[in-house]
Amino acid sequence: MRKDIKVRKVTAIEDIYSVQKLEKRIWGMEPIPVHQTITAVKNGGLIVGAFLENRLIGYSYSFAGYSKGEVYLCSHMLAVDEEFQMMGIGKLLKEEQLRLAREMGYRLIVWTFDPLESRNAYLNTAKLYGVCYDYIVNCYGSMDDGLNKGLPTDRFQVAWWIDSPRVLEKWQPDLTYSRPFQIHLSEDSHPVVLLLETNDWLEAEAIEVPVPKQIQLLKKENPQLAYEWRMETRNIFQQLCNEGFALVDVCRTEEPVQYYRFCKRSIIPLQNERSLSNEN
Known part of the structure; x- marks a missing residue:
């Protein structure tokens, strides 16, 4: 990590415009209007930016959420400039988001990610100690941006109980994982x-459930197989969530797949936990 990269809360209007420009460049679609993000920040929301000198190179954007008597922070978007990816900036943004959210009185942060993006799953569970027990089918409908085009927008929802032993003590279960699903290679490897x-x-x-290590490459080279992975893992993940399992870790391998680790949700030390679904 470069020491000249600074992470801080974003409130100035000119910085929020920089967030909008970076959002459009990264996601390739029309960004959230600045008047909306400014209003969110003034009413329980939070933007955290990563800066190299005065240049914004990454950000997280979140707003206040409420469900079933529970107030929480809904972390809607996190992005890092392509030039600075794989440098741990995403983790720094989330850690600062956690610190600031705790100061604001939040105890829970939620967000979604594509279940086939194993790098995101690893950050969310193995690095941040979030858990996933809600699977949302086609969460955002059809999307045509570069990352989402071609597949239904299924999502895992991450529940980040920031004052729980799971997070504070970096808890992982000491269990023997069953690996029931076998893998073979297609003709195009x-x-x-x-x-x-x-x-x-x-x-x-x-x-342990396998997922492709490089879903974006798979979408490009064999879109039909990528679609089959979406539908097959949807079935598996839904069954796991319905049976009381939660995603807690990712086993990284030298194989063309990574393995998602699930254990019974009831054994995870989560304080004041309530089930939330379809919130972002």
């Missing part, structure tokens, strides 16, 4: 998951 005929695998106390 992409991974293919072999589905199981029965649901006996749901009886394990902890389960």
Whole structure:
């Protein structure tokens, strides 16, 4: 990590305009109007920016949420300039978001991510100690930007209980993980998951589920196979969530897949936890 990169809260209008410009460049679609983000920041929301001198190179944007008597922070967007990716800036933005959110009185932060983006899953669970127990089918409908085009926008929702032992003590379960799903390679050397005929695998106390290591490359080179991964993992993840499992970790390998680790949600030390769905 470069020491000249600074992470701080964003409130100045000129910096918020910089966020809008970076958003448009990264996502390739019309950005959120500045009048909306300014209003959100003034009413319980939060923007955190990563700066190299005066240049904005990354940001997170969140706004206040409320459901079933629970107030929480809805972290809607995190992005890092392509030139500065893979440098740990995303983790720095989330850590500062956590610190500021705690000062504001929040105890829960939620956001979504594409279940097939294993790098995001690793950050959210293995680095930040969030958990995922809500799977949302086609959350945002059809999207035509570079990252989302071509697949239904299914999402895992991350619940980040920032004052829980899971986060404060960096808790991970000490369990033996079952790996019931087998992988073989397609003719173009992409991974293919072999589905199981029965649901006996749901009886394990902890389960590993494979996902492609490079979903964007797979979408480009074999879009039909990418779609099959979406539909097959949708079925698996929905069954896991319905049976009380939660995603807590990612096992990284040298294989063409990574393995998502699930354990029973009931054993995870989460304080004042309430189930939230479809919030962002």
